[in-house]
Amino acid sequence: MFEFAHLRCFVAVAEELHFGRAARRLNMTQPPLSRQIQLLEHLLEAKLFERSHRRVALTPSGRTFLPEARRLLQLAEGAAMSIRRVSGGDVGAVTIGFTAASGYGFLPDVFQRLRARLPGVDVALREAVTSAQLDALANGRIDIGLVRPPVRHAGLEFRIVLREPMIVALPPDHRLADRDRIDLVELGGDPLISYSPFEARYFHDLTLRLFSAAGAQPTIAQHVSQIHSVLALVRIGLGVALVPEAARQLHFEGVAYRELARAGETADLGAVWRSDNENPAAARALEIILGEG
Structure with a gap:
């Protein structure tokens, strides 16, 4: 089966209709480019280009294959970009627990910042008292909690995010x-x-x-x-x-x-989270909640 490297070479030659220009565009020399095209034609069992000393032209098979090759490359690039965004925390989902009182001032402000800075992340909010949030964290039902101190649970990190009189x-x-x-x-x-x-x-x-x-x-x-x-x-x-x-x-x-x-x-409010949470979106959201992102 052909590889994406074959497709990139084919598309470059098809768009340039010149092996030398296509090779420069791909930062490679012409002989390896020609071998890639020959291998692709062998794998497809079809001739893709008409070649002569004066010109390079697509065959009917080449013209038919070109939009498909472009679509496959776009899908591959889009998938790679999506994976990079997920691993970077730019897309995904995060669930945040909160106490009723934190919803009066702190939470609305944080939620607006999350929407502005992480538009690709789906933020779900769950109201619960502190003890229920700590249980939900332990069971993986929420990623971050907004709770009242103290928090003394193994495996949980805690930091004060608001002190109000x-x-x-x-x-x-x-x-x-x-x-x-x-x-x-x-x-x-x-x-x-x-x-x-x-x-x-x-x-x-x-x-x-x-x-x-x-x-x-x-x-x-x-x-x-x-x-x-x-x-x-x-x-x-x-x-x-x-x-x-x-x-x-x-x-x-x-x-x-x-x-x-x-x-x-003061009435203190803190953010609490599992130290072993591997959700990249939760890590990005936590930075914003802590005022670090």
């Missing part, structure tokens, strides 16, 4: 709503909409640590698992809450946001 969410008619900053000591007697110690353990613990650092004891009225549920309860006047800065982007009417008077721990 916690702020106070309260009804606009609250007695402290006219303040720019609020000390948590002043909220010790207010009913607090807090987070579930099970489904939202990270924010539950963070809220308690912030109150403890301020020397205040919160009066917890409700436990919920999602930040938008926290804001909904604040809006109807059931209490105040601590939420990450990105919660402002939910644009809840009837909720005012104020900064904390004392700087404290």
Whole structure:
């Protein structure tokens, strides 16, 4: 069977209709080019060129074979380019897990950057709590997770990608709503909409640590698992809450946001991935998420 080298030689001679020019175009000498054409004619059992001292012309067989030869070369070049793009991470698919709160600000920005820089990569998003994402990573169901720390799992890499302050969410008619900053000591007697110690353990613990650092004891009225549920309860006047800065982007009417008077721990978001993941598209996406690509 003929090889792609035979096709390249044939197409060059067919387009130049001159063995010398075709040889120069292919960066080879004329005798090897002539042998390649002769071998191709032998393999096809057909004469492709009429040769004389004055001219080279395609035979009917040559004219019929030329578009097929071009098509085969284009397919081969296209396949090689596709493989290079896949191995380079320019095309493919990547699945990213995310927590609900990361979807308010960080994830939309990252998703836009992924679409702009990796248009050939299909990005699938999967919302899940941190523990579920870590299981999905271990089982290969997602490539990258956006989770809350800490992450202490063998075979997983972790890096903080976002640190945002916690702020106070309260009804606009609250007695402290006219303040720019609020000390948590002043909220010790207010009913607090807090987070579930099970489904939202990270924010539950963070809220308690912030109150403890301020020397205040919160009066917890409700436990919920999602930040938008926290804001909904604040809006109807059931209490105040601590939420990450990105919660402002939910644009809840009837909720005012104020900064904390004392700087404290931030709400941290991290990227986590398997160190043995061989998906080139995931590697490229991770660079963008980490701000390195």
